[in-house]
Amino acid sequence: MADGLYRLRVSYRKDGRLAYLGHLEVLNTLERSIRRAGLPFSVGNGFARRMRVQFSQALPVGASSEGEYFDVMLTEEVPTGEALDMLRRATPSHLGPLQAAYVVRKVPALEAWLNRSVWRLHVMGEGICPEALDEALGLVRRAGSITYMRGEKPRTIELGPTLVGWEFVGARDDGTCVEMLLDTRSSNLGALRPAVLLDAAFGQPPLASSRQSYVRVCRSAQWHEENGERMEPFDETFCASLT
Amino acid sequence: MRVPRTDCFDQLEPLLAQVSHPARYLNHEWGAVESQEGPFHVCMMYADVYEVGQPNLGIAILYNELNRAEGISCERAYLPWTDLSALMREAGVPLLSLETSSPVASFDVVGFTLAHELVATNIIEALDLAGIPIRAEDRDDDDPIIFAGGPSAWNCEPLCAMFDAVLLGDGEEEIVDAARAVRDARAAGLSRADVLRELSHVQGLYIPSLYDVVVDETSTRHGYAVPKPGEDVPDTVYKRCIPSLADTDPCPQKMVPYMGIVQDRLAIEVLRGCARGCRFCQAGMTYRPVRERPADQVVQAAVEGLATTGYDEASLSSLSTTDHSQCREILLRLDERLRDQGVRVSIPSQRLDSFGVDMAAAVSGSRRGGLTFAPEAGTQRLRDVINKNVTEDDLENAARNAFQQGWRRMKLYYMMGLPTETDEDVVAIIRQAQHVLDIGREVVGKGYRSGVTVSISVAVFVPKCYTPFQWCGQLHMDEVRRRQQLLLHSAKDRDLRISYHDAKVSVVEAALSKMGRDGFELVYGAWQRGCRFDAWTSEFRYDLWVEAGQAMGIDLEELAAEPTPMDARLPWDHTSPGVSKGFLKREWRRAVQGVTTPDCTRNSCQGCGVCPVLGVDNMIAGERHG
Known part of the structure; x- marks a missing residue:
């Protein structure tokens, strides 16, 4: 990648009692899972220095899912199998990651794109x-x-x-x-x-x-x-x- | 017959779709102890909603210690918000624990945290929702043993009708000893009364049922407690105190909540106790001596804790973090280790001097939000009365330093109704805040774009037990209101923002701080009339508290304002944090004279009595300056 960043796309489930999590709660939980996993995530340069991660559209509270998505920017290209294992070990099973792949940098943001x-x-x-x-x-x-x-x-x-x-x-x-x-x-x-x-x-x-x-x-x-x-x-x- | 221990989540789940914030009730958070094999089961209960109770470091410590103990399991429970508790009552679902969704009434021991006075009605609500008899005297042999403890345990008398045992002081070892004592006594087939007698031999445990309350000419109308005839219990129960913080788990907070909670960050307790000696401060008297955690342990715990929890913020928590002798070293080392990880380190309050500002700058990176200081009083005279050892120069230097380092918003905390306070002291709050604002304008520049503002938050002083002000009456509510208006009308600058506490809430706090066992009738009456979640502004119903007081023939405002004779025996004399009454009286006399008392971690011993009585000492990791 030109700027040394890699866009890892991950699909995950949302089920069991975690279906009752709100969108922000899911976002926070998964951001903490990415940190716990030890993935080399990129941090933005803004005021708040947030992790560079994007999520698909919000699910209603109480709704489960067989396929939600997030894209996280990494500073190193970790093999996808390894990245998925790292995430699985660090994520509550009811939000467990399913699949992962690197996507080209220029595809649109997930939230609006998955229509x-x-x-x-x-x-x-x-x-x-x-x-x-x-x-x-x-x-x-x-x-x-x-x-x-x-x-x-x-x-x-x-x-x-x-x-x-x-x-x-x-x-x-x-x-x-x-x-x-x-x-x-x-x-x-x-x-x-x-x-x-x-x-x-x-x-x-x-x-x-x-x-x-x-x-x-x-x-x-x-x-x-x-x-x-x-x-x-x-x-x-x-x-x-x-x- | 005890309620059976069964997983009742299937009864709760259908209700979750109908309530706000169902994430409060989900459990199975990352880091929660899922294996709950027991066979002895304890439930730690914080009688407020999940997001308020979950960050409590005390519960995290006790939870880990109990789960680490052989043969003991510990779960958590919180009070459901009013929407869910109404549905639970309608559906016949009792209060449940989080980890296994078992009825709270099925546990061997249930422990309540006494975080502050206003949790009182919520404890009744929790027991009622759990189906556990509210009064200890109504419980059978099989019912859970109810513990209580925490920062507000020093006058537990108004609530102790509900408790079988009250744990005083540091709970790390005490809670495990207490749980084992219950287990062993029950295994031996002892009656409930004899289980409690066994518990009374655990150091730091106060068993209310083994004491009588006496009201006589030596006491106030709230009486004092003495051992019941024939009971082998001490006249005074002293708190348990761990000698060294370094011997405790530096990172007890291992659980990561799903929902946003009030302090949503990793907390590392860097020191326990504070010897600055502010005369209004109960924690400053009851958490003595000062025990610092060494820098190596703090840094390692923060780095490892962040990695295992995934938090992006670590808070170095204590009563006065910037007093830690290795504060600068800790912050520099953490910055070195955590730089470029998008992690923030925070310290809960700043010392009111340039060192405090430097430390705030060290943790904030390039961010400059608001900066908070607590002068507590507007004049030097009153600051000397309360032993807040900061000068006008300290404040001026701190403010100038902060504005020069880029801060624009300053928040200043004060109290109103402190002993000896005059109108001059009230007006001086505004003068002082205006001076800080003027410094900001001088350093940064005038006009709207400079963004310089000063906010003032003024709490109403509540006299607390085991402080040198414990004999004082609270300022009468009408007078509080007059002084609040005086404060408001003294402020002319629109960049001074003023907020003050509701005097009604403080009246209830003061009444409960002052009463003895007679206070339970008040609390129970308030709960019966519908008081719940009194610490929530939206839920607090002063009218119901007043009604409950009237029903038992007391005027809450008069009660709160009543001073206590200094030679009277007090309702809390028998549960002691180790600080001597002689020291408190001396501090009161010095307060009236405006004489300050230095901090014993920087000067010689000031004779508070804690170290010799408890057999402990201050443990300072490095050398304290300033």
């Missing part, structure tokens, strides 16, 4: 069936947007650019759980949170006699989409030696 997500949802409650949920989601989509409260402030999310689609995977016969996949797209206009969509759906007439008690949310995949083309975080056009 597509697939979510696996377990919708728990009473009297829930896929057909009614499908109908309710259709009504929400036709409304075009959802206005919801974030803290004490109302926020509106447009569904046209953010909601790609959904599909049902399974359901319990007793109406207590429906499993589905949700496909979303994020942009600088915002990102659709699965729980926001479901809350809106449960306000629709087809689900009037149903009750949602809890949604288990897991992000199962993320990728970059550009002009209809899908590009993976470890795409071989800009990364090598995936471990």
Whole structure:
């Protein structure tokens, strides 16, 4: 690398009880894991002298994931297998690293670049069936947007650019759980949170006699989409030696 | 029959999605002791939320010592915030430990940290949520033994109805001895009362149930404690004191929290005790003697601790870090070892002189945030009364040095209501702060762009036991308010920023500092009326405390303002940190005369009594100057 820095991309899980960590808590925990691992990380020259690390888009509190990402700048090129082992030994298992590879320096920052997500949802409650949920989601989509409260402030999310689609995977016969996949797209206009969509759906007439008690949310995949083309975080056009 | 020890996380988890900051309740942090095989189980409880309790160094020390002991396991517990405790009560989920999510009521021993007076109602709340009888006298043989200890244990009488044993002084060895004594006594099949008798033989342990309270003409209305007839317990229980800090674990903080906590950094205790002798300061009297940790140990512990925890900041903590005889050497060596790692070293407070500023500069690199000093009083006369041995020149030199070294924001701590304080002393606070501001403008330049500001924070003085001011009444609340207004109206410069403490909070602190066992009725009454998390401004309900006082026929403000006769026997006379009453009386007389007393780590012994009574001595690693 021209300036002696190497950009190591790492994918990691977020599951178990650590699903309840907020985004900042995940960031802090992983930064401390990188320090504990003894990786030769680069430190920025700013006022606060922070580690040079970037993360993918925030997961909601309570959501787990099978594939989150961070890029950390290293001052030495540690073999990826070795780097991954060092990280695994220093990271809580529920945030355990999965894969690592060096990526070229000039790829865009992860947070904005990973603009597509697939979510696996377990919708728990009473009297829930896929057909009614499908109908309710259709009504929400036709409304075009959802206005919801974030803290004490109302926020509106447009569904046209953010909601790609959904599909049902399974359901319990007793109406207590429906499993589905949700496909979303994020942009600088915002990102659709699965729980926001479901809350809106449960306000629709087809689900009037149903009750949602809890949604288990897991992000199962993320990728970059550009002009209809899908590009993976470890795409071989800009990364090598995936471990 | 004791509550069974089972993992109840599955009962807690469904509630987590409904509460704020669920990370408070997750446990399994990096460095937590996951193996909890016991068979003897202790739970250390800090009765506030996780982010307030987790940084407590005392709990970290005791947690490690207990987990290191053969056959003993130790877990932690914190008080859930009000949102979760309401849901837990509704769902019938009891208070749980962190490591194994076991009911707190299932432990052999539960230990509470007495961090300050305002934790009182939270201890009741914790016992209630745990399902443990609140009063010690209502507990059965099988119920956990409840310990308490910590910086606020010196007048534990208002709370001791809840405690089976109170640990006085340094807990490192004491807690293990106490846990073993409970284990062995229970193994021998002793009754609860006899277990407590066994505990009374552990040095430093005070067993409230073995003492009677007497109110007579020699005492105040709060009485004094004497051994119950026939009980083989000492008239006065002296604190436990470890002779050398070098023999203790220099880096007890091995756990790395997931969430942001109030002191989110690695803490290395560089010295224990302070002999400066500030007459208002309880810690300065109760943590004596001064024991410094040698520089080699501090540096090695900080470097290794940062590597194993991943923290990016290390704090050199103590009552007065810049008094450490090897302070400069420690900071230079740490800078050499940690440079280029994006790691920050911090010291919690600066000595009010140029040395203090130099040390602050040594740890801050190129950063210049705010710099904090504590003159405590505005006039030399009052500083002499409180034995704060700093002069106007010290402050002027420190301020000039700080502005020259690049600082722009200065924060000055003061107290209001100190004994002998007059309006002149109050107005002098503003004069002094204005002088510091003027120095800043002279050094840096005038105008908004220079960024020079001085903030003043004024606390209300609370007379604490085992200080030379323990006999004083607190300044009456109306008078505190008048002086606060005087302070505000004396400030004309908008670059002087003034904040002051709520006098109501201080009244409750003063009342609890002064009362004896009669104080429990007040605390219990306040809790019954809904008081929780009193140390949180958002939660503090003075009206409920006043109501609780009225219900037992006391006026809190009058009680707090009441002076104590110097010849009266005091509610805390029987639990001693070793400092003699004669010394405290002499210090009071010198205070009234405005005579200062020097620091015995820089001068000769001043006769506080701690070293001969406890058989210890100051342990200074190098040579102290200045």
